[in-house]
Amino acid sequence: MATERQTDPAALSADAKLPARREASLASLVLANRGVFWGGALLLVMVAIALFGPLFTSDPMALNPIKRLKPPGGEFLFGTDFLGRDVFARVIYGARISLAVGLAVALIAISVGLVMGMIAGYIRALDALIMRVMDGLMAIPGILLAIALISLSGATLTTVIVAIVIPEIPRVVRLVRSVVLTVREEPYVEAAIAAGTRLPQILVRHILPNTIAPLIVQATYISGSAMLTESILGFLGAGIPPEIPSWGNIMSEGRTYFQISPWIIFFPGIALAFTVLAVNVVGDGLRDTLDPRIARKM
Numbered sequence: 001m002a003t004e005r006q007t008d009p010a011a012l013s014a015d016a017k018l019p020a021r022r023e024a025s026l027a028s029l030v031l032a033n034r035g036v037f038w039g040g041a042l043l044l045v046m047v048a049i050a051l052f053g054p055l056f057t058s059d060p061m062a063l064n065p066i067k068r069l070k071p072p073g074g075e076f077l078f079g080t081d082f083l084g085r086d087v088f089a090r091v092i093y094g095a096r097i098s099l100a101v102g103l104a105v106a107l108i109a110i111s112v113g114l115v116m117g118m119i120a121g122y123i124r125a126l127d128a129l130i131m132r133v134m135d136g137l138m139a140i141p142g143i144l145l146a147i148a149l150i151s152l153s154g155a156t157l158t159t160v161i162v163a164i165v166i167p168e169i170p171r172v173v174r175l176v177r178s179v180v181l182t183v184r185e186e187p188y189v190e191a192a193i194a195a196g197t198r199l200p201q202i203l204v205r206h207i208l209p210n211t212i213a214p215l216i217v218q219a220t221y222i223s224g225s226a227m228l229t230e231s232i233l234g235f236l237g238a239g240i241p242p243e244i245p246s247w248g249n250i251m252s253e254g255r256t257y258f259q260i261s262p263w264i265i266f267f268p269g270i271a272l273a274f275t276v277l278a279v280n281v282v283g284d285g286l287r288d289t290l291d292p293r294i295a296r297k298m
Helices: 002-006 009-034 033-056 087-122 126-139 141-151 156-183 187-194 199-236 247-257 263-290 292-297
Strands: none
Touching: 002 126, 002 292, 009 187, 033 263, 087 126, 087 141, 087 199, 087 247, 087 263, 126 156, 141 156, 141 199, 156 199, 156 292, 187 199
């Protein structure tokens, strides 16, 4: 019977379709989650606005002192600031900055933390050294560390991204290390070691696939946290240069006129809140879908 199944073209065709079916079922589970669906839809809307919105708005840097502090209306959807600049155009442009910072921080933190976490979890000789460095970084508040790094090297977009990435790396390292410490004791990893498989192949083939699901979820939380941190730095005047219209900079400039022109702070604050909410909802939905224990309960 086994020989007939191996030589049966229909059986071979069915076996070949199994990976595709698994991928399709995983995709359907992810899309069936309401959090992933609605959060992803809102996030896609924000991304579309950031990409194509500037094509339909005015110059966010254009000054018009005659129309300064105009309330929201027909000509200016979100009103104007104290220099007569269109708040709507500045909020749209600020979406690009926040989304770019969130994506860049998540990708860099996940990449660096993945490598260091796999090394720390699998090579015992380096585990203590790497984790003590990570513990030292986690002992410093992320905002204070970012402000210190920016004050030393200057406020640029690259500096802000690096300053936000560094406090996020220890969290990724600890997550990956915990997964590696569990997976390395599995029988298939021990069998690969006994068969003489080289260390890079063990890490890539047997350990790396087990870290993908938790890293995807962690990346969403890092992205939302990075956007909040960037806005906080901008609000404090320690982030991206003020001539670049980011959400934090817009709110920082508008706090002086909050009592007479609250829309300068209100609209970028709402945009930030909805974007971070969408990212966190997607992360919660992915966690519920990709975590086997939670998925069984659901």
